[in-house]
Every structure is written in C-alpha cells, then in structure tokens.
Amino acid sequence: MEAGPRDTAPGGEQLSTDGPEASADGVIADGPTAEELAAQDEGQEVEVELRPQRRLxxxxxAPIVMLAAIGSLMFAFPLxxxxxxxxxxxxxxxxxxxxxxxxxxxxxxxGYTLPGLPPRGSGRWPDWRVVGAYVVVVAAVAVLAVWRVARLR
Structure with a gap:
C-alpha cells in the first residue's frame, strides 16, 4: 500500500498533474463553468437567513403575562x-x-426598542422629544393610578 497523493486512477490510467502553477492564470477550474453561472443567474435566488430571528x-x-394579569386584577377589583x-x-x-x-x-x-428610539448598538442617540413624550405618558399614568387608589379611602 502506498502513501501520498495518487497519480493513477483505479483503472491504471494516468491522472492529470496540472495544478495552479500549470494553468495559465494560476487558478484551478474546480468551480462552476461559465454556462452553469449563466444558468444560475437566470434563475431566481432566494436568500435565507442562517441565524434564527431573535424573538421572545x-x-x-408566560411569566410576564401571568404576573401582569394577576397585578391588573388586584388593581382592578378594589377599584x-x-x-x-x-x-x-x-x-x-x-x-x-x-x-x-x-x-x-x-x-x-x-433587540426590540420602543417606537421612535434607535436600535440597540446602532451608536445613535435617541431624540430628546421622544424620550420626553415617554416620560410624560408614564408619569401621567402613574399619577392617575396613585390618585385613584388614594381616593379609595
């Protein structure tokens, strides 16, 4: 049994020994031919994302929804x-x-963001008006909720 690269086919015929240095432009023709490339260009290509989408x-x-449901029921029943x-x-x-x-x-x-805010890792700063609007809305909801609970007495 011999070790090393084979230079003869199993039938005994001599295999080609032309390598990159033996071809004219130094490239081995092991890729698709020009006809195959032209046929491939005519067809539709479908891009498929290899990484799965990041989603919740x-x-x-489930625990977030259950906690929110319990909390909202505890808030609503006394009211x-x-x-x-x-x-x-x-x-x-x-x-x-x-x-x-x-x-x-x-x-x-x-990787989700609130509407109007830049995506995480983009390097952009959020617009101060959008942040201000979110702060005003959250503060108004909190004040109304605390005010409503305080009126229960």
Missing part, C-alpha cells in the same frame, strides 16, 4: 367592587409595574 419565546412571555381596599390596589399596581418593566427588559435583550 413562550417561556419568556370596581370595593373589595380589598387601597393596600390591595397599590400592591396590584406595583405587581403590574414590575411585569411591565420585566417585559421591557426581556424585549430589550432580544
């Missing part, structure tokens, strides 16, 4: 049915806020 999975969403009082409503508001923050952090890890 069910195991990430509508006068059952439980201000302490239960405030605890429900706290749980709902925690679920919202948890959801925002999970979404940020996946």
């Amino acid at each position: 999975r069910i195991w990430q969403l 509508f049915f006068e059952f439980g009082g201000a302490v239960v409503a405030m605890l429900g508001l706290l749980i709902s806020s925690c679920a919202a923050g948890w959801g925002m952090m999970a979404a940020r890890r996946v």
